[in-house]
Amino acid sequence: MKRTALAAALLLTSLSRAEAAKLRIVATIPELVDITRRVGGDLVSVDGLARGTEDIHQVVMKPSFVTKLNRADAIVYIGLTVEHAFLPGLLDVARNPAMRPDPDTMNCLGPGCIDCSVGVQTLEKPASLSRAQGELHPQGNPHYNIGANNGPLIARNIAEGLSRVDPAHAADYQKNLKAYLDELEPKIAEWRKMAAPLKGVKAVSYHKDVPYLGAFTGIDFVDTIELKPGVAPTPTHLADLVKKMKEQKVTLIVREQQYDAKTPAWLAEQTGAKVAVIGTMANALPGTETFVKLSETNLKNLLKAVAP
Numbered sequence: 388m389k390r391t392a393l394a395a396a397l398l399l400t401s402l403s404r405a406e407a408a409k410l411r412i413v414a415t416i417p418e419l420v421d422i423t424r425r426v427g428g429d430l431v432s433v434d435g436l437a438r439g440t441e442d443i444h445q446v447v448m449k450p451s452f453v454t455k456l457n458r459a460d461a462i463v464y465i466g467l468t469v470e471h472a473f474l475p476g477l478l479d480v481a482r483n484p485a486m487r488p489d490p491d492t493m494n495c496l497g498p499g500c501i502d503c504s505v506g507v508q509t510l511e512k513p514a515s516l517s518r519a520q521g522e523l524h525p526q527g528n529p530h531y532n533i534g535a536n537n538g539p540l541i542a543r544n545i546a547e548g549l550s551r552v553d554p555a556h557a558a559d560y561q562k563n564l565k566a567y568l569d570e571l572e573p574k575i576a577e578w579r580k581m582a583a584p585l586k587g588v589k590a591v592s593y594h595k596d597v598p599y600l601g602a603f604t605g606i607d608f609v610d611t612i613e614l615k616p617g618v619a620p621t622p623t624h625l626a627d628l629v630k631k632m633k634e635q636k637v638t639l640i641v642r643e644q645q646y647d648a649k650t651p652a653w654l655a656e657q658t659g660a661k662v663a664v665i666g667t668m669a670n671a672l673p674g675t676e677t678f679v680k681l682s683e684t685n686l687k688n689l690l691k692a693v694a695p
């Protein structure tokens with residue numbers, strides 16, 4: 388009898404140990420690592436891919452990414468094709484049956500795909516799908532992660548995804564989600580108030596990655612330094628831009644950290660507009676390792692640039 392009891396105890400120990408094994412999650416960008424850690428708590432271990440300082444459209448695939456994806460239970464990503472430079476290729480070589488690229492759309496396909504864009508109110512959905520317009524994002528502008536108001540949706544999608552992959556802990560993910568939202572939602576309300584001086588401010592950005600930031604802050608983005616998405620500015624375009632900025636009284640130039648500082652500085656000199664540097668991913672700027680810190684830093688930098 389004693390022996391049976393011991394065997395049962397051992398079995399229980401090994402079961403609880405198996406239960407304690409964390410889910411292995413990979414997230415494409417740093418703020419998704421942050422939010423997944425908050426929602427997953429100690430039930431998950433989260434690895435990131437992009438560092439946050441690079442251009443998300445040009446993240447270079449590394450062999451270490453393949454190893455991470457091969458062993459992962461799920462991949463958390465922004466979606467709307469923004470990770471198409473690296474994610475489909477990685478999913479293809481990682482050969483993880485839980486997450487593979489759809490041969491037609493190259494989107495992630497399988498139970499381990501956690502798409503944070505589900506339910507996002509997309510802006511700038513293209514009327515025509517012509518490459519002549521630059522980078523192609525058929526479902527609309529994919530840079531919703533810098534619209535601070537999209538944080539709760541991202542967190543909810545992650546909670547839902549983790550619950551799908553690990554239904555036994557669905558209640559834990561819901562509990563963690565609630566704790567995160569209780570912290571995040573009051574901050575978003577506070578940021579909305581803080582953003583008041585930005586309302587109606589005319590601005591240009593380097594890349595067309597700011598519509599959600601514009602929707603949240605009220606900044607009116609009238610043009611980009613890039614000729615079109617993914618296409619560097621030409622001298623003609625820059626001359627036209629100076630003219631347009633003067634005519635429309637543009638007072639703010641938003642430089643995403645990954646773009647060169649020279650052209651925005653030159654534009655500022657020509658037009659008198661002020662430059663604000665923002666991050667389009669967490670970790671793009673020092674001290675922005677979380678979604679909250681990124682949103683806060685971006686807002687502060689914008690406010691500083693428009694301060695009288």
Ligand SMILES: [Zn+2]
Nearest residue numbers: 444595596616
């Ligand atoms: Zn883009």
